[in-house]
Amino acid sequence: MKVLVLILGLAAMATARDFDDTMLLNMDVKMKQTFILKLLNHVTEPVMYKEISDIGRTFDIESNMHFYTKVDVVKDFLKCLRVGMLPRGEIFTLHIDRQLKEVVSMFHLLYYAKDFTTFIKTACWMRCYLNEGMFVYALTVAVRHREDCKGIILPPPYEIYPFYFVRADVIQKAYMLKMKRGLLDHKLCDFYGIKKTDKDVFIIDENIYDCRTCLSHEDRLRYFTDDIDLNTYYYYFHVDYPFWMRDECFDKLKMRRFELTLYMYQQILARYYLERLSLGFGGIKTLSFYKTIKEGYWPWLKLHNGVDFAKRTNNYVVLRDDNVDLLRLVEDYEMIIKDAIIKGFVEINGRRFELTKTDDIETLGRLIYGKVDRIDMDRTHIDAYRYLMIIMKSCLGLNTFKTDKYFVAPTVLDQYQTALRDPVFYKLQKRLVDLVFLFKKRLPSYTKEDLYFPGVKIDNVVVDKLVTYFDDYLMDMTNAVVLTDEEFKKTTSDMKFLVRKRRLNHQPFKITVDVMSDKAVDCVVRFFLGPKKDDMGRLIDINRNRVNFVEIDSFLYKMVTGKNTIVRDSVDMHNLVRDRMFTRDLWKKIDTVTDVRDLFVKDLRNYHTGFPTRLLLPRGRVGGMQFMLYVIVTPLRLVDNVDINILDVKRKDFMVDFRSTVLLDKMPLGFPFDRHIDVDVFFTPNMKFVDVMIFHKKQVCDMKTRWNRWVLKNYDFVDFNRIDSDTYFTDVDIHDKMDVNHSFHDF
Numbered sequence: 001m002k003v004l005v006l007i008l009g010l011a012a013m014a015t016a017r018d019f020d021d022t023m024l025l026n027m028d029v030k031m032k033q034t035f036i037l038k039l040l041n042h043v044t045e046p047v048m049y050k051e052i053s054d055i056g057r058t059f060d061i062e063s064n065m066h067f068y069t070k071v072d073v074v075k076d077f078l079k080c081l082r083v084g085m086l087p088r089g090e091i092f093t094l095h096i097d098r099q100l101k102e103v104v105s106m107f108h109l110l111y112y113a114k115d116f117t118t119f120i121k122t123a124c125w126m127r128c129y130l131n132e133g134m135f136v137y138a139l140t141v142a143v144r145h146r147e148d149c150k151g152i153i154l155p156p157p158y159e160i161y162p163f164y165f166v167r168a169d170v171i172q173k174a175y176m177l178k179m180k181r182g183l184l185d186h187k188l189c190d191f192y193g194i195k196k197t198d199k200d201v202f203i204i205d206e207n208i209y210d211c212r213t214c215l216s217h218e219d220r221l222r223y224f225t226d227d228i229d230l231n232t233y234y235y236y237f238h239v240d241y242p243f244w245m246r247d248e249c250f251d252k253l254k255m256r257r258f259e260l261t262l263y264m265y266q267q268i269l270a271r272y273y274l275e276r277l278s279l280g281f282g283g284i285k286t287l288s289f290y291k292t293i294k295e296g297y298w299p300w301l302k303l304h305n306g307v308d309f310a311k312r313t314n315n316y317v318v319l320r321d322d323n324v325d326l327l328r329l330v331e332d333y334e335m336i337i338k339d340a341i342i343k344g345f346v347e348i349n350g351r352r353f354e355l356t357k358t359d360d361i362e363t364l365g366r367l368i369y370g371k372v373d374r375i376d377m378d379r380t381h382i383d384a385y386r387y388l389m390i391i392m393k394s395c396l397g398l399n400t401f402k403t404d405k406y407f408v409a410p411t412v413l414d415q416y417q418t419a420l421r422d423p424v425f426y427k428l429q430k431r432l433v434d435l436v437f438l439f440k441k442r443l444p445s446y447t448k449e450d451l452y453f454p455g456v457k458i459d460n461v462v463v464d465k466l467v468t469y470f471d472d473y474l475m476d477m478t479n480a481v482v483l484t485d486e487e488f489k490k491t492t493s494d495m496k497f498l499v500r501k502r503r504l505n506h507q508p509f510k511i512t513v514d515v516m517s518d519k520a521v522d523c524v525v526r527f528f529l530g531p532k533k534d535d536m537g538r539l540i541d542i543n544r545n546r547v548n549f550v551e552i553d554s555f556l557y558k559m560v561t562g563k564n565t566i567v568r569d570s571v572d573m574h575n576l577v578r579d580r581m582f583t584r585d586l587w588k589k590i591d592t593v594t595d596v597r598d599l600f601v602k603d604l605r606n607y608h609t610g611f612p613t614r615l616l617l618p619r620g621r622v623g624g625m626q627f628m629l630y631v632i633v634t635p636l637r638l639v640d641n642v643d644i645n646i647l648d649v650k651r652k653d654f655m656v657d658f659r660s661t662v663l664l665d666k667m668p669l670g671f672p673f674d675r676h677i678d679v680d681v682f683f684t685p686n687m688k689f690v691d692v693m694i695f696h697k698k699q700v701c702d703m704k705t706r707w708n709r710w711v712l713k714n715y716d717f718v719d720f721n722r723i724d725s726d727t728y729f730t731d732v733d734i735h736d737k738m739d740v741n742h743s744f745h746d747f
Contacts, residue, residue, distance in 0.1 A: 158231075473503050630687070638665070
């Protein structure tokens, strides 16, 4: 018997060694993909995959230091580890200095691994021992930036950690169903919208018509700000362009990094403004720290450790005794950047950085995000740019600068997966975008030579009828519910939980542009969608309105001599992503395909970088709402040393998500709306404004009808008397019973 046990033990050790040494060395894209999916499955629980556990518990980072291209990053990580890192189960946020330092050291360890084998071993070790939030973030950023991870698809962040995307009451219902082993109360199922399919899949409604979540009229925009794909887009943008990352970690394709970051924020603000107009709201006001914030926000989100995201009440007071010093810092830091823009230069460490030319937008971005080398500057200047936005958020949150550096309760503003939910986010970002506008005001307006395309004229622009509507979407939130011992051993959950969400969508449409050209030439075509009237129904001046235009499509086009008919389908517009498939379906699909690159090219285009195609159009109104479509065709001014074939989406040997095709053009992002418009020379034959109407199709939702059916109709009883019988009243005056010989003192 002992011999048998010994043989089995040796066989198990040999199996683990074979997997560790042989399989890791010979991993193809398919095996890499499967391993990454396992690492990110049920991250809030202990490791349930034996191969990950075996590799992680046997790997020693310190003794394998020579397997990393930079030994210094290993030493820095080990220093953090010896001091103590954020424990498992606690909430991670980048806005705590110590946690930022720890997670960056984790990323460097993963990024500077010499080969994929060392990378996977390091990731397995981190999965076993380090904080799950830090691990997911470091691994996600590393996968997006390592060359040997190209083509690997990450699970959507809302499936990895659903707590950032699903309301707490919905997750609580899933827990109750798990505790009762799927036993259903049919009355509660009708009220909460719980359904069970034949395959033990439970679908729970997240009823947006539940008025308890509303604190102000701003909450009417929750269908947009809470959209899981919009928040995923923002999170993945940060992953691709982290403010803390060194330039050496970016490949040559991630060019104009800070210009793209600043432009992304401006475009989100413009898109948000279009949605506000659809509901009759006014413009986005810049946040003032010396006035109360009228609109409160209640996220209704709960973290996996049981802590709720903080609620901000209506009429929130920002200026308080405990954050006066932080507000002073914000003012000082903003003034430093404004002074640099107004002077046209800034001096750092004896080096002079100009802020007067078009290309200097990169320098401005580096100043705002603190990526200019600073060593010998005074303390105020060192901290200024790096922490501007973080301190702004700290003033509105729980003052994380002075709380415990480990155990914090972050606000939704402190997480990139949830920041867009809070209406204050847009007011804060407007302060930063205003710095960009101030810089652009120093630049001269575009001349006719900048705008004119000789020999090219837009004859006609035809747009299909634009119709938006609301539909339902099922999101997998199974990872929010813990596994039983039996499920843990099987590495799968017997009960699957989906949440049904209400979301904005639009019918497919096409834009047809007829262009006449007297020559064959490469050009850039840009489509912008913007408002025509403000919330009061007044026409908006072009120079006030230019910042409200959203770039819905931009692409390179080969013009031929004569008439060119350009047809763009809404689903094929640049860098849009359709509905992401369930990770479990992706897992099955990977097992069936022979070449994962085929799957990447056909079904997974723009999976990480894409803006949701559903949100291409604002909501509009039932009777129609007037917008303007702007089309401009300009010559391609190709940037130096770039192969234009990188835009070929069918190339399987070179997989890349390109966020903006106009990055290949030397013109600034947002051209021609990024500068003050000289109306005398602006309008040229190669551009055209077209009025379009966006109609909203109203549909009856069973969530709303069910909510209205259960809510009391006559909850206000002021004018309602339920006593309809005279027997409840007496017609005898109580004074008739009083003995006149007694005084009130006797009583």
